[in-house]
Amino acid sequence: MPTPEEIREVLKINVKDPELMLNVVDLGLIYDITVEDKSATIAMTLTSPGCPVGPMILGDAQRYVHQAFPELEEVNIDLVWTPFWNPSMMSEDAREELGIF
Template sequence: MTDAPNIETIRAALRNVADPEIGANIVDLGLIYRIDLADKTLHIEMTMTSPACPMGDMILDDAHSELGRILPADIEVDIKVVWNPPWEPKMMSEQCRQRLGWTDSDSP
């Protein structure tokens, strides 16, 4: 790809990255907090479902790999893992909650 993709294209690529413990993609899980493309740098702020997530490194590697497929070589990817706000099940998309069998009463 020669042109930088738009935010929705980036979000679509990140939907190919799954949290293997939950079996859902990181976008629908609500783990992506910010996507910003400026000055040849893609800035992403995301979180994990828990600070003790054993799959965190694998998820980050998968995100970099998916983004590498769609981004021009001159775009730098900066992914920051943040813990504020802490992730909660209510951050999942409605479709993801339904697929996983979560209801609003399951969310704190």
């Protein structure tokens, strides 16, 4: 079974916010990843509750993880709003890219 770190790397490489053109890991949208038996659960958020590309981002996360690790029978996305996302959750590189210091 994959580790949470391996799943995080797949998300970082493959899943981007198409409006900001940054990956969901560097944006700070991935809160937790658990792997139990043959199931992975990814607790993540979006930059805002009304994010128009939210369904696409969530679908991409599920699809890419399942493709990378076909041994997982389930890849569940748990959309959470607590804590509410804010720019301080981004990596330093992401903040620099967007000009947020």
